[in-house]
Amino acid sequence: MKHMKFPALLLLAAFLFTGCAFPSASSAPESRSATVFAMDTVMQLTVYGTPSSGSDEALLDEASSLIASLESAFSVTDPESEISAVNRAGKGAVGPDTEALLLAALDLSKRTGGALDCTVYPVVRAWGFTTGTYRVPSREELDLLCSLVDWTAVRISDGTVTLGESQMIDPGAVAKGYAGDKVLRLFRENGITSALVNLGGNVQALGAKPDGSPWRIAVADPRGNGYAGILEAADRAVVTSGGYERYFEENGTVYRHIIDPADGMPVDNGLSSVTVIGERGILCDALSTALFVMGEEKAAQFWKQSDDFEAVLLTDDGRILVTEGIADVYTPCGSWENAPLTVIRHD
Numbered sequence: 001m002k003h004m005k006f007p008a009l010l011l012l013a014a015f016l017f018t019g020c021a022f023p024s025a026s027s028a029p030e031s032r033s034a035t036v037f038a039m040d041t042v043m044q045l046t047v048y049g050t051p052s053s054g055s056d057e058a059l060l061d062e063a064s065s066l067i068a069s070l071e072s073a074f075s076v077t078d079p080e081s082e083i084s085a086v087n088r089a090g091k092g093a094v095g096p097d098t099e100a101l102l103l104a105a106l107d108l109s110k111r112t113g114g115a116l117d118c119t120v121y122p123v124v125r126a127w128g129f130t131t132g133t134y135r136v137p138s139r140e141e142l143d144l145l146c147s148l149v150d151w152t153a154v155r156i157s158d159g160t161v162t163l164g165e166s167q168m169i170d171p172g173a174v175a176k177g178y179a180g181d182k183v184l185r186l187f188r189e190n191g192i193t194s195a196l197v198n199l200g201g202n203v204q205a206l207g208a209k210p211d212g213s214p215w216r217i218a219v220a221d222p223r224g225n226g227y228a229g230i231l232e233a234a235d236r237a238v239v240t241s242g243g244y245e246r247y248f249e250e251n252g253t254v255y256r257h258i259i260d261p262a263d264g265m266p267v268d269n270g271l272s273s274v275t276v277i278g279e280r281g282i283l284c285d286a287l288s289t290a291l292f293v294m295g296e297e298k299a300a301q302f303w304k305q306s307d308d309f310e311a312v313l314l315t316d317d318g319r320i321l322v323t324e325g326i327a328d329v330y331t332p333c334g335s336w337e338n339a340p341l342t343v344i345r346h347d
């Protein structure tokens, strides 16, 4: 059995490729970076200029601690986490971050017609995607586990989360987006106007580059050859979901870590990756996962009915689809440079 996790090195490279972490011009404001390993991935945080009080180093330490505390509340693999306690007991008191995260996730489950559904966790676990002990569950087992998948059965009120009978939740599809939003808020509150964070492929930019030009954010090549394209953006989250990030292969079939809650199967609908660009990390994180589940046509329809995000879809057969709002600022590169490109437009 072959299995793979998206190599951390490539994530680091993707960050450096932005060419903005270490400005060379001597007049550019100083930058300081921190590397954090959290939420099962490598994270890079870079701030430019100095905070309104205290040092940039202290601010990065605070951001790292913030991420660590969010991870210890949200993790499904840490038995001490708030989420694990809720999963064990079916009910539990949670802190304001877990409550806000789950409320946002439920809202986005509703909006995406259940394509995003954190109650899919028993299915994800059965496939071994949380532990790395991969296996192919039987159809009977999946049918049984799918009967537990229903975000509408989750109740949240006054800091208490109540799950439906035998349900379990995994906020992994939205946790990094939530963390990115909180880190950028912390930077903003401390007077930082230019910063870039890369939380394991979730890139979130505060403001523009110090010289006022947009960041150049790389979209990973789902075939593993560096980059598929470069997006110019300021004040945006750029979040990619792709089957290539975590998968295993058994008897010639590739099983990817994003599950269709409708049948419990790993998504295999012709999409290689979905990148969502918008103002909020949590929205982009939720929608990149959900649009990946929806597939090309439904995802395009969903975008047409929305006004708060843009997207880049890369297909297994080598096509690029970009939504109208970013068509001018997305440049394919590498082996995608001459790939057929379709602009999805509002009808």
Ligand code: AMP
Pocket: 115, 116, 117, 118, 120, 124, 129, 170, 172, 173, 174, 240, 241, 242, 245, 246, 257, 258, 259, 260, 261, 285, 288, 289, 293
């Ligand atoms: P992301 O990398 O943000 O697309 O999130 C994928 C992770 O979320 C997976 O590794 C699973 O732990 C979990 N997951 C898989 N499928 C879904 C789904 N349809 N809805 C919510 N979470 C999911």
Ligand code: MG
Pocket: 172, 173, 174, 241, 284, 285, 286, 287, 288, 289
């Ligand atoms: Mg996601």
